[in-house]
Amino acid sequence: MKEKTQVADIDRSLYDFRYEENEGDFLDSGITPEIIKAISDEKNDPDWMREFRLKSLEIYSRTKMVNWGPSIEGLDVDNIVTYIRQKNRMNTDWNNVPDDIKETFEKLGIPQAERESLAGVGAQYDSELVYHNVRREVAESGVIYTDLESAIHDPKYAEIIKSHFMKLVPPTDHKFAALHGAVWSGGSFVYVPKNVHLDIPLQSYFRLNAKGAGQFEHTLIILEEGAYLHFIEGCSAPKYYEAGLHAGCVELYVGKGATLRYSTIENWSKNMYNLNTKRALVQENGRIEWVSGSFGSHVSYLYPMSILNGRGARAEFTGITFAGEGQNLDTGAKIIHNAPETSSYMNTKSISKSGGISTFRSAVVVKENAVGSKSAVNCESLMLDRISRSDTVPVMDIRTKHCDVGHEAKIGRISDEAVFYLTSRGLSEEEAKAMIVRGFADNVSKELPLEYAVEMNNLIGLEMKGSIG
Amino acid sequence: MIIMGKQKLNILPVPTYNWLGVNYAERDISEYETAAEVISAAENEEKTCLFWVDDNAASEVSIQASENSYVKLVQVFDVKGQAVSKVSAELADNGRFELVQLYLGGDVVSEIDVKLDGRKSKFDASIGYKLGDSDKLDLNLIADHKGRKTESVIAVKGVLDGDAVKTFKGTIDFKNGAVGAKGAEQEEVLLLSEQAVNKTVPLILCAEEDVEGSHGASIGRVDEKHIFYMQSRGIPEEKITELMAQSKIAQVVNKIDNEQTVKRILGRLGRGDDNE
Numbered sequence: 001m002k003e004k005t006q007v008a009d010i011d012r013s014l015y016d017f018r019y020e021e022n023e024g025d026f027l028d029s030g031i032t033p034e035i036i037k038a039i040s041d042e043k044n045d046p047d048w049m050r051e052f053r054l055k056s057l058e059i060y061s062r063t064k065m066v067n068w069g070p071s072i073e074g075l076d077v078d079n080i081v082t083y084i085r086q087k088n089r090m091n092t093d094w095n096n097v098p099d100d101i102k103e104t105f106e107k108l109g110i111p112q113a114e115r116e117s118l119a120g121v122g123a124q125y126d127s128e129l130v131y132h133n134v135r136r137e138v139a140e141s142g143v144i145y146t147d148l149e150s151a152i153h154d155p156k157y158a159e160i161i162k163s164h165f166m167k168l169v170p171p172t173d174h175k176f177a178a179l180h181g182a183v184w185s186g187g188s189f190v191y192v193p194k195n196v197h198l199d200i201p202l203q204s205y206f207r208l209n210a211k212g213a214g215q216f217e218h219t220l221i222i223l224e225e226g227a228y229l230h231f232i233e234g235c236s237a238p239k240y241y242e243a244g245l246h247a248g249c250v251e252l253y254v255g256k257g258a259t260l261r262y263s264t265i266e267n268w269s270k271n272m273y274n275l276n277t278k279r280a281l282v283q284e285n286g287r288i289e290w291v292s293g294s295f296g297s298h299v300s301y302l303y304p305m306s307i308l309n310g311r312g313a314r315a316e317f318t319g320i321t322f323a324g325e326g327q328n329l330d331t332g333a334k335i336i337h338n339a340p341e342t343s344s345y346m347n348t349k350s351i352s353k354s355g356g357i358s359t360f361r362s363a364v365v366v367k368e369n370a371v372g373s374k375s376a377v378n379c380e381s382l383m384l385d386r387i388s389r390s391d392t393v394p395v396m397d398i399r400t401k402h403c404d405v406g407h408e409a410k411i412g413r414i415s416d417e418a419v420f421y422l423t424s425r426g427l428s429e430e431e432a433k434a435m436i437v438r439g440f441a442d443n444v445s446k447e448l449p450l451e452y453a454v455e456m457n458n459l460i461g462l463e464m465k466g467s468i469g
Numbered sequence: 470m471i472i473m474g475k476q477k478l479n480i481l482p483v484p485t486y487n488w489l490g491v492n493y494a495e496r497d498i499s500e501y502e503t504a505a506e507v508i509s510a511a512e513n514e515e516k517t518c519l520f521w522v523d524d525n526a527a528s529e530v531s532i533q534a535s536e537n538s539y540v541k542l543v544q545v546f547d548v549k550g551q552a553v554s555k556v557s558a559e560l561a562d563n564g565r566f567e568l569v570q571l572y573l574g575g576d577v578v579s580e581i582d583v584k585l586d587g588r589k590s591k592f593d594a595s596i597g598y599k600l601g602d603s604d605k606l607d608l609n610l611i612a613d614h615k616g617r618k619t620e621s622v623i624a625v626k627g628v629l630d631g632d633a634v635k636t637f638k639g640t641i642d643f644k645n646g647a648v649g650a651k652g653a654e655q656e657e658v659l660l661l662s663e664q665a666v667n668k669t670v671p672l673i674l675c676a677e678e679d680v681e682g683s684h685g686a687s688i689g690r691v692d693e694k695h696i697f698y699m700q701s702r703g704i705p706e707e708k709i710t711e712l713m714a715q716s717k718i719a720q721v722v723n724k725i726d727n728e729q730t731v732k733r734i735l736g737r738l739g740r741g742d743d744n745e
Contacts, residue, residue: 068484068492334486363486368663386645386678395489398667398688401660407671407686411643413678 031077033057036182039083043149043185048162056171056181063175070299070328070357075273080214080245082183122147122204124186124217138198144191145202148218151189161189164220168251168279168307176247176275180216184249187217192227192258201230201263206248214245221251223258223286230261243298244272252280254288256310261289263448268296270326275301284310284339291447292319294331303361305334308342308370319348320444323356323388332361332394337370337403346377349444351437352388359391364405371402381411382440475499478553478578479609482640483672491636491670494578494607498553501527510538510564517541519727524550524575531557534564536587541567543725547737548575557582560590562616569724572598572627573737576605583612585619585650592621597721599714599738600633601662611640614647614680623654626717629665640672643680650677654684659691659714 036057040050065072122133122145134145144157151157171181188204206217223229233250246268254260260280268274274297280288290304306315317333335344350358360379381390392409414436422432475497484492502525510516512535522528522544534540538561546552552575558566564587570579583592592612600606612621623639641652658667671684691713699709718738725731 068486359483361485363489365489381673381675383675383678383680386676388676388678390675391483392671392673392684393483393485394671395485395491396667396669396686396688397489398658398660398669399665401663401665401690403660403689405686405688407669407684409671409673409682409684411673411675411682412680 031057031060031082031179031182035082039183039185042083044153046152046158049152052166053182056178059171060175060178060182063172063178065175066301069301069330069361070359072273072275072299074298075243075245077179077245080243082214082216083185084213122188122202124204124206124215134202141196141198142193143196143198144189146189148187148189148220149185157189157191160191160222161220164222164251164253165218166249166251168253168281169249169277173277177249177277180218180247180249180277183214184216184218186215187219187248188221190219190221190229190231192221192223192229194224194255195226196224197228198230201232203232203234205234206246214247216246217248219248219250221260221262222253223255223260225256225258227255227258229259230263233262233264234267244268246272246274246276246297248276250276250278250304252278252288254280254282254286254313256283257285258283259287259289261291262304263291265293265448266296266300266302270296270298272297273299278302278304280304280306280315282306282308282310282313282315285312286310287314288316290315290317290319290333291444292317292331293444293448294319294321294329297329298327300327300329300331302331303334303363305336306344307336307338308344308373309338311340311342313339313342315342315344317344317346317348318444318447320441321348321350321358321360323350323352323358325354325356328357328359330359330361332359334363335365335375337364337366337373337375339370341372342370343374344376346375346379347443348379349441350379350381350390351384351441352381352390353384355387357389357391359393360409362394363397364395364407365397366400366403366405368399371400373400373403375403375405377407377409379409380440381409382437383411383413479580479607479638481609481638481670481672482611482642483674485670489668491638491668494609494636496551496553496578498527501525501551501553503527503529505529505531507531507533508540508542509533509535510540511535513537515539517543517726519543519725519730520545521730521733522546522548522552522554524548524552527553529555529557532559532566534558534560534566534590536561537563539565539567541569543569543727543730544571545730545734546570546572546575546577546579548573548577551576552579553577554579555582556580557584558592559584560587560592560616560619562587562589564590566590566592567724568592568594568596569721570594570596571718571721571725571734572596572600572606572608573734574600574602574604578607579609581608581610583610583621584615585613585621585647586615587619588616589618589620590616591619592623594621594623594625595721595724596623596625596627597718598627598629598635599718600627600635600665601630602632604631604633606633606635606637608636609638611642612652613642613644614650614652615644616647616650618649619647620650621652621654623652624720625654625656626720627657628659628661628714628717629667630661632662632664634666634668636668636670638670638672639684640674641682641684642672642674643677643682645676647677648679650680652680652682656686656688657717658686658688659717660689661710661714
């Protein structure tokens with residue numbers, strides 16, 4: 001009989017705690033012009049934003065649901081609460097954050113991480129940011145890291161936000177981008193001036209506590225020429241039986257010669273529909289590096305897009321997806337080569353177990369003007385049992401002869417030969433298999449920030465069972 | 470059965486982003502001349518069939534390969550106008566199906582649907598294309614692995630010139646129960662013009678643990694190392710590109726045993742004096 005490797009489900013005890021919300025804090029569920037206006041009133045939106053929200057709602061109403069990808073039938077948007085009012089305003093002093101929220105983030109280790117290894121932290125609880133802070137020396141270098149809503153009301157940034165907000169991901173992009181345009185709330189605004197290198201990362205952490213609610217944060221990052229930033233995004237929510245919805249939007253503008261590293265660890269609970277849209281516009285010799293770990297959610301649609309718009313621009317995407325019981329995770333990336341000598345590299349791993357479904361979906365488009373461009377895609381999938389599913393759906397659309405495009409994909413199980421080799425060198429079969437699974441994920445996990453890499457190793461905690469022979 | 474009228478053909482087994490335009494091809498085949506062939510190979514029988522496909526044809530070839538049988542199908546699409554083709558095959562235990570297809574022009578929508586139902590059944594596809602001007606090819610190949618220890622090897626090689634547009638969708642589908650199955654798919658595309666459009670969509674669908682699947686694609690110009698090597702031996706660059714293009718097609722033509730057909734193909738490619 002063949003030995004089976006048992007990979008334990010992700011331990012969610014760290015995330016599955018929650019606090020009660022007061023009924024009065026919720027706006028009605030569903031999406032109507034009245035609710036959108038109420039959100040605008042609540043936020044004291046400028047006129048252009050009021051109009052933008054209503055226009056997005058119109059687009060939402062007339063846009064059809066996607067006709068590909070995992071089923072989202074279990075999601076009833078009319079029952080999702082789109083906005084939850086916070087009792088307190090945003091704080092820059094941790095001590096002033098309300099106790100229950102403070103305790104939530106302390107359990108998740110956010111303030112500790114800030115003290116030890118971050119240049120700045122933003123924490124969003126349901127619809128609003130509750131805490132935002134940057135180190136003094138970072139602020140002095142001209143870096144702006146604030147919540148998007150304060151920035152909209154600040155005369156210094158209002159124009160820059162108006163000219164960038166949902167310009168990369170317009171509400172017409174797809175139904176949930178339109179929904180985001182109508183009900184967005186919270187999120188961060190980051191601006192890194194010319195030639196400023198931030199050696200330590202900034203981090204935003206999103207926590208959805210309320211039951212049957214949606215989170216629609218908007219992240220807008222602008223890097224000027226020659227700037228460097230590492231931005232980390234973490235997401236989690238406790239488990240409820242009602243479906244939750246995350247339809248965030250991330251817009252990244254990477255200037256000439258600038259580099260942005262954007263790391264995400266998504267660990268929503270398994271009742272969440274994660275329909276997130278992320279897009280980066282990269283100018284001449286700029287560079288975007290995506291590091292993406294997808295572990296949570298019931299259903300995920302997540303494909304960060306990089307538009308390489310200037311000569312020599314570069315995109316790298318490193319991703320890992322772990323689909324367990326009850327999960328259907330459709331992840332991947334899209335890269336548009338829209339300038340000469342651009343290059344892209346995609347490296348993904350996916351693991352399916354206990355009936356989980358993981359799909360790698362990608363698009364590499366090399367346009368007529370992308371002369372001298374190069375692209376390489378490598379995806380590997382590991383099936384840990386025969387009740388799970390793993391699909392690979394890549395598309396390459398190539399429109400110039402002056403390019404080199406390569407694609408490689410592999411699917412399989414733990415190789416008996418590898419196990420045999422390792423056991424012949426004195427490892428037990430259990431150790432050998434554990435080592436192979438860790439090794440499979442290794443080149444992705446080493447790209448993760450340290451604390452997340454440790455978390456991921458814990459997530460892929462291995463348990464072996466069965467006797468040899 | 471061939472259904473007439475405007476319809477969606479070559480449907481991608483798992484649809485993806487609509488904006489890429491690869492989920493299906495649409496054609497009205499009311500005006501087409503239709504032909505349907507059934508090729509049945511009895512137990513232990515070996516059969517080879519050759520079809521030369523012309524203009525405005527809607528052809529369907531169904532293959533039944535019984536236990537331990539072997540069927541080889543060679544199809545040459547020498548089309549100026551439009552053509553629609555479908556090849557479907559069902560393979561029993563140890564049944565083998567070898568498909569050789571060559572596309573030399575026109576506007577062709579072609580589907581290949583192979584069911585590897587029998588234990589240890591095997592499917593081998595060698596597909597070549599040389600397209601230029603305003604040629605169009607939409608190719609949808611599905612290898613459905615249901616039987617244990619089934620194997621598919623799909624090799625596609627081609628050259629695109631002029632305003633040619635080619636979409637190759639190749640799917641290896643490991644169904645639950647296809648224990649020990651193997652599938653490998655490889656496409657090499659050489660682009661010779663600025664206007665040609667190449668779309669490559671290699672899917673692997675997997676619902677079984679004990680399988681091995683792989684796909685690879687390499688798209689673009691002639692490898693610089695090859696150019697350097699041949700230039701260092703005194704071959705001019707234009708000639709090198711021509712040689713590389715010829716070699717892509719030659720690898721498929723070499724699989725055709727019929728001397729007359731090979732001559733006709735080489736004549737069609739303007740290489741009548743070639744004694745390959």
